[in-house]
Amino acid sequence: MTARIFTGIEDKLGLDKFKAFHKPHLTLEKKDVDQKKLVEEKLFICPAKVYTLNDKNEMVISFENCLECGTCRVVCPEEIGWEYPMGGHGVTYRFG
Numbered sequence: 001m002t003a004r005i006f007t008g009i010e011d012k013l014g015l016d017k018f019k020a021f022h023k024p025h026l027t028l029e030k031k032d033v034d035q036k037k038l039v040e041e042k043l044f045i046c047p048a049k050v051y052t053l054n055d056k057n058e059m060v061i062s063f064e065n066c067l068e069c070g071t072c073r074v075v076c077p078e079e080i081g082w083e084y085p086m087g088g089h090g091v092t093y094r095f096g
């Protein structure tokens, strides 16, 4: 048996399992905010890259990839609505 060699965080995150609930547990609460600025200046910090921009510079929230670390909740407490996914859903960590 050979040891697995990780090359970066994406490699490690690839071990985790996700079970998405149909209702997003992350929401944009302030609709009038500059979404491009919010993603580029604050939400880039998300380790799972949940927050991205589409070609119209609108924020896309890929909540199904959330690690439930709470970082975005701390960085954007007024802009981002945050709750845990419904029981039985969300991330399951697996360590390699």
Ligand code: SF4
Pocket: 026, 045, 046, 047, 048, 049, 050, 065, 066, 067, 068, 069, 070, 071, 072, 073
């Ligand atoms: S809780 Fe963590 S992983 Fe989930 S969206 Fe926020 S920063 Fe990203």
